[in-house]
Amino acid sequence: MTQTLHIVGGGMAGSEAAWQAANLGIPVVIHEMRPKVQTFAHKTENLGEMVCSNSFRSDDSEQNAVGLLHWEMREADGLIITTAHKHRLPAGGALAVDRDPFAQSVTDALKSHPNIQISYEEISSLPEDGQWIIATGPLTSSALGAALQAETGAEALAFFDAIAPILHADSIDMSKAWMQSRYDKGETEAEQKAYLNCPMDKVTYEAFIDALLAAEKAEFHEGETAGYFDGCLPIEVMAERGRETLRFGPMKPVGLTNPHQPEVKAYAVVQLRRDNALGTLFNIVGFQTKMKYGAQTDVLRMIPGLENARFARLGGIHRNTFLNSPTLLDAQMRLKTRPNIRFAGQITGVEGYVESAAMGLLAGRLAAAEILGRTIPQLPQDSAHGALVHHITGGAEAKTFQPMNVNFGLFRPLEGVKGGRRGRKDRYKGYTDRAKAAWSDWLGAQRLDVASTECEDD
Template sequence: MQKVVVIGAGLAGTEAAWQLARRGVEVTLYEMRPLATTPAHKTADMAELVCSNSLKSESENSAPWLLKQELRRGGSLLLDIAKETRVPAGHALTVDRVEFAREVSKRIEAEPKITVVREEIQRIPSEGTVIIASGPLTSNALAASISELGGSGRLFFYDSISPIVEADSINTDIAFAASRWGKSIDGTDDYLNCPLNQEEYERFVDELLAGESVPFHIEEDNPKTPFFEACLPVEELARRGRETLRFGPMKPTGLDDPRTGRWAYAIVQLRKENCRSDSYNLVGFQNHLRFGEQKRIFRLIPGLENAEFLRYGQIHRNTYVNGPELLNDMLQLKSDPRISFAGQISGVEGYVESIATGFAAAQFVLDPRPMPRESAIGSLCAYISGADPKHYQPANITFDLLPKLDEQTAKRLRKDKKARHAEVCRRALEKFDEYLSVSV
């Protein structure tokens, strides 16, 4: 087989390159950093996590768990490294983002069948098999080439990054350690929680709504460019109603303040960024306020009155193609099947979803069979290729994407949601195992 070109060494690109190499395929992996940078990346490491450091739930029989289980059964490199670099975060698979990216880079660069080229690809190669995994911050030149090739305009939505604060600057006389409902992997309290009473919450919301935002600097700006609903900036949530934050990132449920024995009026959760526990992420506090405004407003949160910010929140462009118009159910360009798309540029949202489409794109190069529709990965591919093209938005894995149970089973389990989810997962893994058993 001729060499495969993979464009982009993010989560999808590195997983795709690894899957191909481990099965004997020569891969040329292109990455433009550090020669060309993006507004969000800070290093030249592969698979750098620029938003949260969480790969979501490990709770058995949840949709995120199912997607990870399929990847593990497929021999995912990045899921293995996530396990090696894990930091405590309740039932979530959360990693030390620096160690994670370093280890991915080390393993990819050490693989003899992968040639890493640090160069910006501005046009799609006219020959050979190509996997485009250039990510949500694809360069303008390459994005223009994709647009020309696909015959469809680019789509954009805005995504945001949460702030990170220095651990030593958190006032632990106020912030208390606890996991929601006491759930954690090893029985430890994995989060710090900053409690607010009603007066503190109301003041915070007032200042948040009045805060000055950073103007957009995207050449394709227009007033209708949407935010991604699953990752709304915190100030956008506040604009939807004064109580919205209390039912979103500031919900206090399941967190007993040890000083009062009760739930606070609102809570801001802080999650460890790395194994050293020297920095914490403000969970769900992605935003696009000016840096000075972030410092002023977020220091109103009890426990963060002297917070030192290691990184401020940001907003950046996410680029993705209109999958239903352009791609088939094997993530290949309908007009030129030698070209595949993987990762966020294909129209998925989320770290594990990006890894999954990288895995799938490599699999389809070697074995041109769609994955079982009952599987989580197969359902993601079906969504990318089969959603309504007029209203296409990036998607995370949810049970809504998977096929419904047959009528008899659904009727039998209609009063037991956990049992229904368990059955969906059992069916998915059974079909996925069958698929892998005859795979190349």
């Protein structure tokens, strides 16, 4: 009888790991602590729930590293990325999804899979035997976190992650706001008008920054030091770095023309993106915040067009714990002191839905191969998956290790490859061409191994 794979956590990484292993014939049990043990960020009991943004970022597989990761996951029959496409919302060149139907579809797919069982319970200690994947994400329970800290003998590394507010579309004043993607990006009219824009003149912007800096913020507990992942900074932290920082970040006014005042160039622009298929909810792009709830509503209603905004969810901040993976994990994503335990998702030190799911995909396949006694081909470092896992399991400097999004800076140089000495566009195309070939070969070798094993069994 084939050994069972146990997966702790039913988020992006755990869901993807379960799907990959189950499709390879491995019996899987997902251990999910919700709804028995809730978190402040989750709103449903579904697996694969999106608790922050509803975007999987760029879907461009030729000029963007995360888009390349999308492509590789689709080639591997990835549950998360294929489900995301089924519930896609207009978002310019980004892959944004209708979050609730997305999570419901992920849950339904896992529950209906004949090789998958779901056990609703909290795992509070490290298992002594059996094959396990821990994919508990940024909201790892305090008990399991303590067990990990005791095992590794190191201080828990942590930064603080913030989520952006969501508001009701019918509370937005469209006499001041308008729909347009920057530079009208997108092949269809819906894509070209995927974002809702709220313009500010200089006086309004300066008053907004003053209020933002003065607003009451969530405090950290005694003994906690606040470190943030740069890709998800609260707007207050950005403003503290300089009054113009937001104008060159999420509030940049470029590539947009206000149809209400086409001759007037906005000093800053706040963008909102549709959060559900009905178009009844919008999230404020890049507006992660640690302001207290009362202050949030006051400050955000200073934005032109949002004076009467009604909020479906206000922003918040939470602790995000992750391993020092370059020190603790081997190249197969196993805990060096307990090789029966693999890790996947944000707890490994990757950042983002896509990266988390990608690490789940790898962990599921690696665990399945080990259980089946197969020698899986070495993961190609030139693929997006390979570049990312190489970084977190040894490529990064352990002393300064921080969560990382996939990016072309993690890829080996293109020396000797066509396009290596050309401009950025050609260089990125060179990376993606090389990665796609390497990933296709890696997947193909596994399919041949499965086929040969089946023939031997016959």
